[in-house]
Amino acid sequence: MADAIVVGAGPNGLVAANLLADAGWEVDVLEAQDVPGGAVRSDRGVDPAFVSDVFSSFHPLARASPVIEALRLEEYGLRWSHAPTVLAHPLPDGRCATVHLGLNETRERMERCFGAADAAAWERLTSLWTSMDPHLLHTLFTPFPPLKPAAALARALRADGVLRAARFMTVPVRRLAEEEFTQPGAGLLLAGCALHADLLPEAVGSAAFGWLLAMLGQQFGWPVAVGGSSTLTQALVRRFESRGGHVHCGQRVREVVVRSGKALGVRTADGQAYRAGRAVLADVPATALYGQLVGWEHLPSRLREDLGRFQWDFSTFKVDWALSAPIPWAAREAAAAGTVHLGADLDELSDYALQVTTGRLPRRPFALLGQMTTADPTRSPPGTESAWAYTHVPQKITADLGYDSIAGRWDTRESEAMANRLERQVERFAPGFRSRIFARRILSPSVLEALDENLVGGALNGGTAAVHQQLVLRPVPGTGRPETPVRNLYLASSSAHPGGGVHGACGANAARAALRSQRLTGQVLPAVRSGARRLLHRAPQE
Numbered sequence: 001m002a003d004a005i006v007v008g009a010g011p012n013g014l015v016a017a018n019l020l021a022d023a024g025w026e027v028d029v030l031e032a033q034d035v036p037g038g039a040v041r042s043d044r045g046v047d048p049a050f051v052s053d054v055f056s057s058f059h060p061l062a063r064a065s066p067v068i069e070a071l072r073l074e075e076y077g078l079r080w081s082h083a084p085t086v087l088a089h090p091l092p093d094g095r096c097a098t099v100h101l102g103l104n105e106t107r108e109r110m111e112r113c114f115g116a117a118d119a120a121a122w123e124r125l126t127s128l129w130t131s132m133d134p135h136l137l138h139t140l141f142t143p144f145p146p147l148k149p150a151a152a153l154a155r156a157l158r159a160d161g162v163l164r165a166a167r168f169m170t171v172p173v174r175r176l177a178e179e180e181f182t183q184p185g186a187g188l189l190l191a192g193c194a195l196h197a198d199l200l201p202e203a204v205g206s207a208a209f210g211w212l213l214a215m216l217g218q219q220f221g222w223p224v225a226v227g228g229s230s231t232l233t234q235a236l237v238r239r240f241e242s243r244g245g246h247v248h249c250g251q252r253v254r255e256v257v258v259r260s261g262k263a264l265g266v267r268t269a270d271g272q273a274y275r276a277g278r279a280v281l282a283d284v285p286a287t288a289l290y291g292q293l294v295g296w297e298h299l300p301s302r303l304r305e306d307l308g309r310f311q312w313d314f315s316t317f318k319v320d321w322a323l324s325a326p327i328p329w330a331a332r333e334a335a336a337a338g339t340v341h342l343g344a345d346l347d348e349l350s351d352y353a354l355q356v357t358t359g360r361l362p363r364r365p366f367a368l369l370g371q372m373t374t375a376d377p378t379r380s381p382p383g384t385e386s387a388w389a390y391t392h393v394p395q396k397i398t399a400d401l402g403y404d405s406i407a408g409r410w411d412t413r414e415s416e417a418m419a420n421r422l423e424r425q426v427e428r429f430a431p432g433f434r435s436r437i438f439a440r441r442i443l444s445p446s447v448l449e450a451l452d453e454n455l456v457g458g459a460l461n462g463g464t465a466a467v468h469q470q471l472v473l474r475p476v477p478g479t480g481r482p483e484t485p486v487r488n489l490y491l492a493s494s495s496a497h498p499g500g501g502v503h504g505a506c507g508a509n510a511a512r513a514a515l516r517s518q519r520l521t522g523q524v525l526p527a528v529r530s531g532a533r534r535l536l537h538r539a540p541q542e
C-alpha cells in the first residue's frame with residue numbers, strides 16, 4: 001500500500017508527488033491519459049520536423065516559482081531558452097509596444113516609441129514591483145493564511161504604501177492606463193496580459209494581473225523549455241522516479257473511496273483499487289472532485305450549494321502551425337518576440353472580452369501568438385517557425401458575430417471557420433502570413449478537453465481568475481486551503497488557490513497540508529494514546 005495516491009499527473013500533481021517523495025513517502029501517481037504532463041506537453045503532431053507545445057508554452061511562473069526552483073529541475077534535464085524580446089504588441093500604425101528582459105531596454109524602447117512620460121510611468125510601475133519583490137510571489141505561492149510573507153510585504157510597503165498598493169491591486173487596467181499613460185502602448189501590454197486570464201480591461205484586479213505577468217517577464221523573461229514543454233514534465237517525472245515514485249498512465253480514477261469521513265484510496269475506471277495509507281491528493285477540477293469522485297453523501301450540503309456557483313473561465317480555441325518562414329510582421333519589432341498579442345487598441349480588446357463574457361463569438365478575436373522557434377531554435381529547421389495562436393471563446397455560444405454561424409459544436413466546419421478567423425487576425429498585422437503555413441492543427445475546446453479533462457469546456461485556468469473566486473473564495477468561500485471536508489483528501493489542482501498557470505503552488509500547498517496533518521497526527525495521536533494508557537493503567541488504583 002502506498003502512503004499517498006496522487007490523481008492526475010499535471011504539473012500540480014507532479015510537484016505534489018515530488019514533495020511527498022522528498023519526505024520519504026511512497027507515492028503512486030495515476031494519470032488518465034497515456035502520457036503524463038496535463039497541460040504541459042509537446043509533440044510532433046503538426047509536422048514531424050516541428051516540435052509543437054500542445055497547451056502551455058511560456059513559463060515565467062515556473063521560472064519565478066519558489067516551489068519549482070527548490071526542485072532543481074535543471075539537474076533532471078530542464079533547460080530554459082528565451083526569445084530576444086519577451087512580449088510584443090504591434091499597433092496598426094506600425095509602432096510596437098514591447099517588454100524586454102531588464103528595465104533598461106524596456107524603458108528605452110518605450111521612450112522611443114511612446115515618449116518619455118510613458119517610459120517614466122513604466123519605471124514607476126517597475127519600482128512598485130521591486131519594492132514588493134520577493135514578498136508578493138511568496139505571499140501568492142504559499143498556503144492561506146500567508147502570515148509571514150504578507151507581514152514582510154506590509155513591512156516593505158510601510159503604512160501608506162499598503163493602502164496605495166491595495167488600490168493598485170483592485171484598479172481595472174483601463175483605468176490604470178488612463179491614469180498613468182499618455183499613449184496606447186503600455187496600457188495595451190498590460191491589458192493583453194490580463195486577457196491571458198478571463199479579465200476584461202474593465203475588471204477589478206485586471207491591472208494587477210497584467211502587471212504581474214509583465215513584471216515577471218521583465219525580471220525573469222517568459223522562458224520556454226528547450227525541446228518543448230514535455231521536457232519540463234519529463235524533469236518532474238524523472239526527479240519523482242529517482243525517489244522511488246511511480247507514475248501509472250492510462251489509469252483514470254473513477255472514485256475516491258471514503259469510509260467514516262476519511263479517504264482510504266481510489267478506484268480506477270477499470271476497477272483496480274489503490275489504497276493510500278496517509279493521503280489522496282486530487283489534481284482534478286473542484287467540480288470533478290466534489291460530487292463525482294467523492295459522492296455528495298460524504299460532503300456537506302453547503303459545499304454542493306457553493307459549488308453550484310462555481311464559475312469556469314473562458315473557453316479556448318488554439319491553432320498550431322508549421323510555417324515555411326518567420327511571420328512577416330508589419331511592425332518589424334514583433335519578429336523578435338516570443339509572445340505577440342494581437343488586437344488593434346484597448347476598445348477592441350474590451351469589445352472582444354465583453355462579447356466572450358456575454359456568449360457572443362467575436363468577429364475579431366484577440367489572439368495570443370507564440371513564435372516558438374524564435375524562443376527556442378531547436379523547435380524547427382533553420383529558417384522556419386513553429387508557431388501557435390489561441391483566443392478565448394465563450395463557454396456557451398449564443399451568437400456568432402463573425403457570420404460563420406458557429407454554435408459551439410466544434411465539428412470540422414466550425415473548427416475550420418474559426419481557425420480561418422484566427423489566421424485572418426494574424427494576417428491583419430502580418431500580411432502574407434497565411435502563405436507561409438504548410439501544416440496546421442486545430443485544437444477546439446472539445447479537443448482540448450479530450451486531451452486533458454481538467455480543461456473543462458476548454459477553460460485553461462481551473463476556474464475564473466476574477467476576484468470573486470480568488471484567495472479564500474477559491475474554489476468556494478472557505479479557507480483558501482487545500483484541505484477538503486474529507487479527512488486525508490486534498491485538492492491539488494489549479495481550482496485551488498492560487499489558481500491557473502504552471503507554478504506548482506497548488507500541488508505544493510496540498511502536499512504540505514498532507515505532511516503537516518500526518519505530523520500532527522504523529523504527535524497528537526501518540527500523546528492521546530499514551531495519555532489514555534496512563535489513565536487506564538492508573539484507574540484500578542484510584
Ligand SMILES: Cc1cc2nc3c(=O)[nH]c(=O)nc-3n(C[C@H](O)[C@H](O)[C@H](O)COP(=O)(O)OP(=O)(O)OC[C@H]3O[C@@H](n4cnc5c(N)ncnc54)[C@H](O)[C@@H]3O)c2cc1C
Pocket residue numbers: 007008009010011012013030031032033036037038039040054055056057058059060061062251252253254283284316318390448451452453454455459460461462492493494495499500501502503506
Ligand atoms: C492552451 C493552453 C495554454 C496555456 N498556456 C500557459 C502558459 O503559457 N503558461 C502557463 O503558466 N500556463 C499556461 N496554461 C495553463 C496551465 O497549463 C495550467 O494552469 C496548468 O497545467 C494546471 O496544472 P494542473 O496540474 O492543475 O492541471 P493539468 O495540467 O490540467 O493536469 C491535470 C491532469 O490530471 C489528469 N486527470 C484529470 N482527471 C483525472 C482522473 N479522474 N484520473 C486520472 N487523471 C486525471 C488529466 O488527464 C491531466 O493530465 C495554458 C493552458 C492551456 C490549456
